[in-house]
Amino acid sequence: MQTVIVSPEYKVFIPKVIREKLEIKPGQKIQAILYKNRIEMIPIQPVKKMRGFLKGTDTNIDKID
Numbered sequence: 001m002q003t004v005i006v007s008p009e010y011k012v013f014i015p016k017v018i019r020e021k022l023e024i025k026p027g028q029k030i031q032a033i034l035y036k037n038r039i040e041m042i043p044i045q046p047v048k049k050m051r052g053f054l055k056g057t058d059t060n061i062d063k064i065d
Helices: 016-022
Strands: 030-035 038-043
Touching: none
Parallel strands: none
Antiparallel strands: 030 038
């Protein structure tokens, strides 16, 4: 677990280990979500990076009579 400090301008520093693991780049947008009394930060990925993430997913739909 990493600890961060909130600056007087309400900015936080994302630790290097986390930035590298999530491949966060300067200027990248991140969603901040309030969830059950905590803050969750989710990096927004470019659409091009999402290409193929469903590869291999079974798209067959069983017909219901």
